[in-house]
Amino acid sequence: MSAEFGGRSGRQSRLSQWLRGRRPKPAADEGGREALLLAAADAGLPLAPAAHPAPGYRCSCDRVGCPTPARHPVSFAWQTQSTTERAQIERWACHQPQANFITATGMVHDVLDVPLDAGREALTRLLDAGVEVGPVAESDDGRMLFFTLTRGTPEDEDEWWPCELDCHPETMDEHPGLRWHCRGSYVLVPPARLPGDDDRSVHWVRGPEHPLPDPLSLLEYLTDSCARHIGEQSDHPGTAWPLRR
Template sequence: MGAEFGRSRGEESKLSRWLRRRPKDAPGVDPSRLSLLLAVAAADLPLAPAAYPIGYRCSCERMGCPTPARHPVSFAWQTQSTTDPAQIERWALGQPEANFITATGMVHDVLDVPLEAGREALARLLSEGIDVGPVAEAAGDGDNGRMLFFTATRGTPEDEDEWWPCELDCHPETMDEHPGLRWHCRGSYVLVPPARLPGELGVAWVRGPEHALPDPLTVLEALTDACARYAGETGAHAAAWPLGR
């Protein structure tokens, strides 16, 4: 996927067309928020509706929800995820408070690290002139914030021993090697900005979806180095989300 997202022979890019779309007027719908969601879809990142906060509770009303406002609405989120702008607009108009997730492992992966480690790694990568794709910050209480680095997907290599499902990345036996890092690939998801979290926190873009997706290996070393320093300084292995639903 190139930075122009489909521009050829002088044609206007798909991203530019979606950014200029004027969302339908409807009560409770923020046109700028819908434009940001359409920009994500224009970058070919598949979306599906997610829960949202009601005060400090989750809209799913599940008693003791482990990931309030951070999980999909439907258990069929993987097949439901789409880049169709008309469907995304219908969801946004029909559920104006809903957050949205993007399903990873189809077009893109996400490297999810502690916020401070991510900021350190991002500064290093940019100073070294390394291409960095979209990056988002997920605010958290205390040291629980996260930074999300969007990359091209690893897909499913011919040698399955060279691929691992997302849920394995944060098991205890891997934390010494990659402390605080989670690699969201096939079978996982992350929230996309703009998203609201309990306690008036949220998820916002640091670098938007107009940036081309890099190969994950180009940013992995900087992220693992920063995570190792973070773990050494704090003495803690921060848990990544989602933790499951």
């Protein structure tokens, strides 16, 4: 009987080892993804999970012909879902290892979003002039993102002022030049992957450890660079400001 018990125990032990070996291993945190996300949250940027690239320049969402593949939140409730809570972000990063993340603007920070060449020129001029510049990200789809303090949460709601540059996800095409992401908008936060087979990404040029500046201190430099660079393009002459329809 003891031999039978020992044999059964041995088989169970081998079965347990086999089952343990078949369990999926946690995905490696390539490039310190979780650490970068937590650093953004620690800087006050509220985060929420977003879609990620799928093979063939497709999106991980189930929408046929998604117009913004890998660039939109997973949940329609992204504004209320967005958080800086470390434990929640760690859970999302662990359970959704391929997900990009967005940061909701107009709560703590805004983002001034400009064409890449104009942004690089403006960044050089700003630093040379000694202007305080906060976090800056580059997107390999040709944009540069300047993170600033928000104008979206005045103490008195009557002091809220809309701006012609205000941009929302559904109005991107109207803003080929400078886009001001404030209330009701979002951007991808680094590290994020873009569709395609060439490892395109959104990545920090200046990390979230830099304090958020007043957006108005950057605006003149950015609009000037946008007007110059976009004015040289034949498709949208002079469209540093929104297009009219």
